[in-house]
Structure formats: C-alpha cells, structure tokens
Amino acid sequence: MTELRADARRNLERVLDAAADVFAASGPDASIDEIARHAGVGHGTVFRRFPTKDDLMYAVVERRVAQMRAVAREALAADDPGEAFFDFVHRVAELNMRTPGLHRCIVHCGDKPGAADLERLVGKIVSRAQRAGAVRRDVKPADVRALVRSALTSAPPGQWRRYLEVVLDGLRA
Amino acid sequence: MTELRADARRNLERVLDAAADVFAASGPDASIDEIARHAGVGHGTVFRRFPTKDDLMYAVVERRVAQMRAVAREALAADDPGEAFFDFVHRVAELNMRTPGLHRCIVHCGDKPGAADLERLVGKIVSRAQRAGAVRRDVKPADVRALVRSALTSAPPGQWRRYLEVVLDGLRA
C-alpha cells in the first residue's frame, strides 16, 4: 500500500510542490482546481491522495510546523532565557512572513498537525523567560502566539517588523 | 424620488434593523437571504434599496462610525493628551467589542464610509499624545488602528481587555 507506482509518486510530489506554491501565494482560499492546474494534473488526482482540501493543506503545513519545532528546540538550548525567547519569536516571524499565505494556512488549520509538540516547547520557552523576569507574568503561551500572530497578519506589507517590536515591547516585564 | 411610499419606508427600516442584527451576529459573511428572512421581506426588496451587499453593509457600518467620531471629538476636547488617547482607545474598543461581528464588518469595509473624517480626528489625538510624550513616536495613526484592531480580533472571547493592555503598553513612549 505504501508502494506507489512510479507515475503516481511523481504526481504526488508535483501536487505537494504545487500546493506549497499556491497556498503560499493565495492562502487557504486557493482552490484545488488551481493547485491541480499548477501541478499539471486533473483535480481528481489531487483528491485521490488527499480526500479533502484540508488534508492537503495539513500536509503542506506540516513541513513548516516541523521547521518551527526545530527553531524552538534551539531556543531551549540557548543560555539566556530572555534573549532566547525574543530571538525565537523573531526567527519564527521571519520564517512565516516570507510566505504570508502559508502563514494564513497555518492559522486556518488551527494548529492541527504537529501542534501539540510545538505548543509544549513554546510553553517552556515562555515560562523560562518569565521566571527570568524578561516577560510579563500575566500572559500564557497561547496569548503570546495570538498577539504576535495578530501583529504579523495585520501589518501592511513590509511593516510587520515594526509592529512586532511594539507587541514585544508590550510583552516585556 | 426621495419620497418613499409608506410601506416601502417601513420595509427599509426593517431591513436596516435586521441587517444590523444579523451582521452583528454573523459578521460580513451573513447572507442577504438571512437578513431578508430576518426582516420578513423577500431578498429582492433588499436589493432594490441596496444594489450590492456591500452597499447595505456600509449603511449599517456608517452608524457605528458616526458614534466613533463623536467619541473622538470628546477625546480632543479633554485636557490631558495622554490620558485622552488611552481613554479614547478604551472607549472605542468597548464600543466595538460589544458587537464583534459588526467590528469585523467595519474591517471588511476597509473604512470606506465616513472614514476620512474619523481618520483625521484620530490623527490629531495620536500626534497630540506623542507631542506630550505619552506615546512612542515611531507609529502613525494607521499603525495604532491596525495594532489595536488586531489585538481585539485575535483575542479569545472575554480576553480582549488583557490583550489590549499589552498592546497599549507597547505603544507607550
């Protein structure tokens, strides 16, 4: 069952690549038809591998979530908890704002794929920074995520760094 | 032409009231059919008065924008510029968060209706507060609006006051 025919595997890759491109460009509203066209296959082919549009989106989003987990693990290994936290936020923001459409897909997915793990890591980063007195104590990790995310998505193109600084200033103890 | 027949005027009011209710409950995605049903008229009747859905939404949004203008004028009349600014933001937030759906409509409208005027008033409030040293100088009125708005819309139900405080802290000089 894991053994796909050669053409099938090729098409599967094409679909995933196309989906990454199109979702990155148009966000979660991208249509399956457009992705299929971009991949050079019929949309029936897409649906055979991914029964629903969300399934396809999760597959694309998963890669990004994995990257973020890696960044989070690095932050936990760093020495200064406060610096680690702010650096982590900056790096994740940088990662996501390179493809704002994909970022909106992550939001749309409600963090379904490998989110629990990432959530746990972020929780550690935040509470460590709070214990070190670098971050105000009346916020939870979910609050940090929501606030940062909203600053990023509401900023006009090219302005998100400034907006992020404002929110991060507000988060300092 | 401005003289509507009595039944027409009655229906127009019903439509506007229904639209206010439904948009407040469901945001900009509310369908014309639902509004018409809620008003007890056919949807043809709605379209006769408001050629497009956006026209109807603007009409509803206009009322709220007028309220905000009034609050802004009060703020400009206050003595302490810094206090006036933060108080203004709080009051506008309070106003909008009582009907989050309508708030989303305002966002959707991109501030089309009477926004220029409101924009101008807010500009004065902000720069006055900046001159008084209460607000950081590297933000423009549009930034304030975007940041506050994003904090409000991204907060979980009941949490928006906390989120607003974080952003306002970030905006202080």
Place this chain on the structure above:
DNA sequence: CCTGAAACGGACTGATGAGTCCGCTTACGT
C-alpha cells in the same frame, strides 16, 4: 508483448450565495 490492476482526468453533482427579472399586489392621488 500482453494483461490486469493502478492511476488518471475531466465531466458531473450538489451546495451556496450574489444579483436579476417580471407577474402580482398595494398604496394613494383623484
């Protein structure tokens, strides 16, 4: 080769929602 299973792709369905049209109804001036 040659055959059968796997894969393909596009026609089709079904749902939704904006906006149009027109035959019927109703207000209101005379």
Place this chain on the structure above:
DNA sequence: ACGTAAGCGGACTCATCAGTCCGTTTCAGG
C-alpha cells in the same frame, strides 16, 4: 372607487468550488 405607478417577492441565472464517478490510459510483472 379606481387606475396606475411604486413596490413586492420569489423563481431564476450565473459563478464558484468541494468532492464523486467512471471510461480510458499507463505502468509493471510474467
């Protein structure tokens, strides 16, 4: 009261998009 224009409402069109189905094509093992 009555004629008519304003008003009504819902059936209809049109577009979009997710998801299904099935006749045809293509791969791969013997």
